[in-house]
Amino acid sequence: MKIKESPSRKVFNVFNILLMLVIGFICIYPFLYVVFASFSDAAQFFQYNGVLLAPKGFSTAAYKEVFKNGDILRGYGNTIFVVVVGTALNIVLTALGAYFLSRKNVMLKKPIMMMILLTMYISGGLIPSYLNVRSMGLYQSYWALILPGAISTMNLIIMRSAFEAIPESLEDAARVDGANHFVILFQIVLPLSKATVAVLVLYYGLAHWNDWFAPMIYLQGAPQKYPLQLILRNMLIDNQMVDSASGGNDQFLIFETMKYAVIVVSTLPMLIFYPFVQKYFDKGVMVGSVKG
Template identity: 55%
Template sequence: MKKTLGERLFDYGNILFLVLLSIVTLYPLLYILIASVSDPAYVAQARGIMLLPKNFTLDAYNMVFKNPMIITSYLNTLFYVVVGTTLNIVLTSLGAYALSRKNVLWKNFIMFMIVFTMFFEGGLIPLYLLVSELNMIDTRWALILPTAVSAFNLIIMRTAFQGIPDSLEESARIDGANDFTILFKIILPLSLPVVAVMVLFYGVYHWNSWFHAMIFLQNRELFPVQLILREILIANDTSSMTTGVSAVDAMPIGETVKYATIVVATLPILCLYPFLQKYFVKGVMIGGIKG
């Protein structure tokens, strides 16, 4: 159908608005990338918008990767993401499967208690006391086990499992399949979009997590990269990366090192997201179809 003048103007207005919104959203990321590869003196003196790097250099990145704590914290974060996300997916899948089956004893009460934790929680002090009583203070498990299952993600996955026809489970049981076989060979393969969304949710959470690390960890050898990044940005501590640089040059070089550290800390998630994007909207919609 031929659009009227008002409809065309509305479409053009939407396009213009979305383009401007994209620019406003993307420019801070572009600015950080440009500043990280520009001459430190130019970055220190620059005012306003930067669209292209000046005197392209990778010195800031060389300084970042010369810092042993960056490499160590990066490996720590990879451990937290891989192990934590794997445990999250396994436990969330088991809980969602059990709560999505019919005739499960006290299913509604258990679901109510899980939803209750989304609105009311003990707070930081009881959590710290619990982690301390379990002897997990200053261990890697303090960042993984207390957040092993997200109530919100559990509800999404449970709702998705409820949308799978019961006839598939009944046919599998007739063939002698048990609950683990049904879950891992039937339910999960049919729920890959939701699983991909859960991987993205949990993975991004672990990658960006720093608060629990700040509370539960004292050993710097266990720090995730985001906690090191926080120290660099908030404490303004780039001295370990600018050793051998004159005091006059240390400040502008320190600024570009901060930008380079931000890029290093966020680049993996930015690279991973496009591969999961096609599952993202579909998975969330599947999880919200049936209550």
Template identity: 50%
Template sequence: MPNQATMMEKVFDSFNGLFLTALMVLTVYPLVYVAFSSVSSAESLMAYNGILWKPLGFSLEAYVNVFRNPMILKGYGNTFFVVVVGLVFNILLTAFGAYALSRKSLVYRKKIMLFIVFTMFFSGGLIPFYLTVKGVGLNNTLWALIIPQAINTFNLILMKTAFESIPDALEESAKMDGANDFVILFRIILPLSMPVIAVMLLYYGVSHWNSWFHALIFLQDRSMYPLQLVLREILLQGEASAMAVGATDADAAMLSVTLKYATIIVATVPILLVYPFLQKYFVKGALIGAIKG
């Protein structure tokens, strides 16, 4: 029996390893394909069919033309503004809400949580949302991409659960020393909750970075477009050909293929570079926020 169990474990481990390897390849290959295509020769890429394991030739012309487009750099600036300012609002307001809801002394705490959880499943709809944003004067401003998304209900619950796992004795001893709620939150609760703060930074940061729909409905001034909306124009509205400065129509159409891939890489790489710095906190923070006790 022991030998049989060991054999079964080896079979399972082998199958599991093959399955996870195949899953990894299926996940990584699209990004690898885009990266290789972005530095390939446009003519060779258009003539090639099949799996791409290496660049077809080597050319950085697509990246040169990407950064010649002023909308790309403008989009980067708008996106960085939304991400940085948005994260400040997100973390502060989510922390304030989570701290209040994690206090057992809060009056009508359970009823308030019921209303908050209700918003996870039901909303007023897109038209009331648009009219509300327009009514408060945020339409056609970058603040329309920040303030309405200041607190995510799931993230609020995650942070609230993390705060509840901190021993009450710490709060009680701080109050005996004369600390108020702001001191307790910023000097005790938040420093002890850095893993879940890192998770919030990742969740909110990726959400802001990838967001384009709210910009599409709230922004009319193209100079305010975030990077993802600029990318959408290039991919869906055929503006890639127009980026090929000084090229003939045929050359521009050919170059537009690699331009699309280069634009995707330009928009994706920054957020990929941030993830490794937060990854070590990710699992711990998610578990702390998901399990009470």
């Protein structure tokens, strides 16, 4: 039987719906503004002031200018290599460390964990890190972007908590069947922690995808290895495309919309990837907050 709502309840529901719509629009409008601006005609957009609810004179000239730069596709390739290889190595090393720390019979487990936790608060700084990378022969190498941050302490704690939540009876049964630690980790523990692994793939992948500072430091003198974010940063901050062109007024106008096209190009792959791991996100994150 349908319960009849009072007039005050109806007003309250309508107010809530309108409030959520306004908040939702406020949240999504910056992204829509960037997309609309990237597809706008440069001259019309430059003269327009106010709320942008549609492209001002549809044009793809900004995207043509972006992809006219041959470094963009090479940067995509470099970034994809770092993201794929780096994230795979991150997950494997984090899983090995989390499995070790989640065992109950490990000697000196607490002191080891305390030393690992200290790395979250104490860092050697940029200069020691730079000298360390150079001394290991990683300078101007992709590995300088992957190995120094191979394990995140926070992600290690999240995965360790997920491993500790797995019933010991499953591992005991595997040991009876003759399984060693590697079999238990990769065939039992990791498959049962898919939600956490998916979340950490997102965390590590986003970190690699958005990183431009480390490449700027460690890849100086090797522009052919620049990832996408560093190339786009150079295009926006240093105005490389404008400086290499004739420098006329038309080029200045196109640069205004090109800035927004660069933002779309750099963020779209992650926006496409995120929905595939979103269903695991809440469960994977909550594991680390329940047991620490």
